[in-house]
Structures are given as C-alpha cells and as structure tokens.
Amino acid sequence: MYQEIITHRREGAADSPDAILHPAILLPDEIEDKLYAGAHLAEIGCGEGESVIRLAQAYPKSFFTGVDPGYASIIAARRKAKEARVTARVSFLVGSLKSYFGEQYDIVTTRHGFFVPVTLAEAAAYVREKLREEGAWLISMPLNGNSEKHLGEIVRQGGFTRFRRAVETWPRAVYEARP
Numbered sequence: 001m002y003q004e005i006i007t008h009r010r011e012g013a014a015d016s017p018d019a020i021l022h023p024a025i026l027l028p029d030e031i032e033d034k035l036y037a038g039a040h041l042a043e044i045g046c047g048e049g050e051s052v053i054r055l056a057q058a059y060p061k062s063f064f065t066g067v068d069p070g071y072a073s074i075i076a077a078r079r080k081a082k083e084a085r086v087t088a089r090v091s092f093l094v095g096s097l098k099s100y101f102g103e104q105y106d107i108v109t110t111r112h113g114f115f116v117p118v119t120l121a122e123a124a125a126y127v128r129e130k131l132r133e134e135g136a137w138l139i140s141m142p143l144n145g146n147s148e149k150h151l152g153e154i155v156r157q158g159g160f161t162r163f164r165r166a167v168e169t170w171p172r173a174v175y176e177a178r179p
Contacts, residue, residue: 026140031138035059039063040065041108045110049074049078052064053081053090066090067099069096074092105132108136110123121157124154127158138166162176162177
C-alpha cells in the first residue's frame, strides 16, 4: 500500500511539489515500520487531510491526528475521512502548532513555514515536549545547505539530540529530529 501512495503522489508531482515531499507521505523506512506496528502520528498543517487519510488507509494499526488553522479545511478533512471510513483512527482539529497538543505522539510531521505564530526554536522545544522518547519529528523543507545546518542547530537547542536529512527529492528534503 505504501508504494501505491508514493506512486500516486509522484504522478501528480508537476501540480504540487509538496504533495510528494510532505513527510507524512514520503517516510523514512524506520518510521514506516513504526506505523505498520502501530503508532500515533500528528500532522501539523494537514490542509484537507489527504495525506492523513491515505496514511490511515495504509497503516491500519496506527492512529492519526491532523491539525490545520483553516476551519473550512478541517471540515473538508472530516468529511473525506468519513467517506474513506477511517474516522475511528483519524481526528482533525482546528489549530496551530502550539494549540493542538493534548497528548504525546510517536511521530510529528510539519512543513517548513507552518510554525506561525511561533519561531522555529519555539516549535522545536514544543514538539520535543510532546514527542515520546523514541519518537521522531519529520520536517519537510527546501534543500539548502545553509538552512539545513541552521535547522539542525535549532532543533538541538529545542532538546533534540539527533538530526539528519532522512529523505531527499530535489528541490526538497525531509529532515528527521529525534530526542
């Protein structure tokens, strides 16, 4: 099922580069293994929930929370989840990075730029606080050597001890931060 998700997203790559590169779709192998076994993933900036719903379909032992500041997007996401019959394992909430957390997660995914109204440093500290010890934060952002070094420094300041470029598909990459 995972390969089908990637294939479908790659076919639409010309329409939306983020579609194939959002960390909730393009996953490092060890994250995918966690989802197969059963994990809880939060996607911050989920839009209308397409990737969250596809993940719920692909990984039936896992639970997913999608968060987006757009009320209309969340309403559409909830409708789509109902149509896809995944509402038992998927929830969608209106909110931002700091407003959604009520529990701890195994995996948190974000797109670069979805940290508003907080800084990247605040986001790193907040995500670290809500991430389980064996968890991972996946961040999708443009490939740029300088910004990669800067991002690594900031996530370490936020309490993460490991940082790496996990997946790369030009012109973007998925970075992984771990406690």
